[in-house]
Every structure is written in C-alpha cells, then in structure tokens.
Amino acid sequence: MRKVAIFTDSTVDISKEMLDERNIHMIPLFVHFGDEVFRDTIDITVEQLYEMVEKKGTLPSTQATSPGEFLEYIKPYLDQDYDIVFCGIGNKLSGTMKSVNIISGEYPNRIFPIDSMNLSSAEAILLFKACDLRDEGKSAKEIQAIIQPQAKYVISNFTIKGFEYLYKGGRATGLQATFGTALRVRP
DSSP states (O other): OOEEEEEEEGGGOOOHHHHHHHTEEEEOOEEEETTEEEEBTTTBOHHHHHHHHHHHSSOOEEEOOOHHHHHHHHHHHHHTTEEEEEEESOTTTOSHHHHHHHHHHHSTTTEEEEEOSSOHHHHHHHHHHHHHHHHTTOOHHHHHHHHGGGGGGOOOOOOOSOSHHHHHTTSSOHHHHHHHHHTTOOO
C-alpha cells in the first residue's frame, strides 16, 4: 500500500500551524484586485485582504486553481509514490474540484477527490477526519470511500450583517440588495 498525502485548498481557513501539525498540504486559490493577482494565504494574508477591501472600496474576485497548477503541487508526491487525497471546497462553490477531477482522471487510482460540498470549518471537519483515517493506516481509496458519503451531513451556517458585500461580490442583484436592506433581512 502506498503512503497517503492529504491536500486541501485555501478556503479551509485553518492556520499554517494546524496544517503542519496534521501534515496537510494546502493549494492556494487566487485573489484578484483589478490587475493584481495574489495566491491566497501565500502572497496575501487575510488581514491584508481586509485592508485592501477597505482601501479600495471593492471586493476582490477569486479564481480556482487550474488543472496544471494543481498538478504542479501534487506531482512531487506522486513521483515519491504517494497516493493523493484532496478534500476541498464544494464543487458548487468553485471550479477547484473540476480541476482536481480532470487531473484525477489522468492518474487513475492515485488521486482521490473528496467534494466537501462546503468550505471553511465544514471542509476542515472532513479534512481532519481524513487525516485521522490516514494516521490509522487507511489507504487513499478507503479514506475517500469513508469521507465522501459523510460530506452531505456536515453543514456550515453563518449570517452576514447585510447585503453590501453580497452585492459588491456579485452574489446578490441590486434589486435583492435594495429589498433585503429595506426589509432588514440578515442573509
């Protein structure tokens, strides 16, 4: 049985110390402010991101990792005879899983994607469980088979203060933002 390397993306929102402690490898998504492009958590910190939002008065856009970029991160581990488990942001939330699935098709029985169907803390719950299974000696295929069915039971709930950032980020229309604000809806 091959060794297992576990990867995630930067939407998991856990510290570098926690990633290192659990031997998790993080692949960044990209943050765009106009013509400027940053690798999330590598070229720009969360604090710097908030500062830029306040300074520029606009929200950044994000970009998923491409199949080629994903392969750049995992290829050294494949070459060292590791199987890969990738537990990342939900397929309906980002194109990241599409990139992972493309590359997993090129490396059958070596890359095992887990669609968290979520992000942030819900993604982290599944990720930590995958680490526990790896540490118990489970194969990448076994980890995927155990974790993927559990994803539908892990849910993130949160509210935000208002519609301003949903509108700026393109997640709400002007009409939705206007009525939501007028009715004091907490999205």
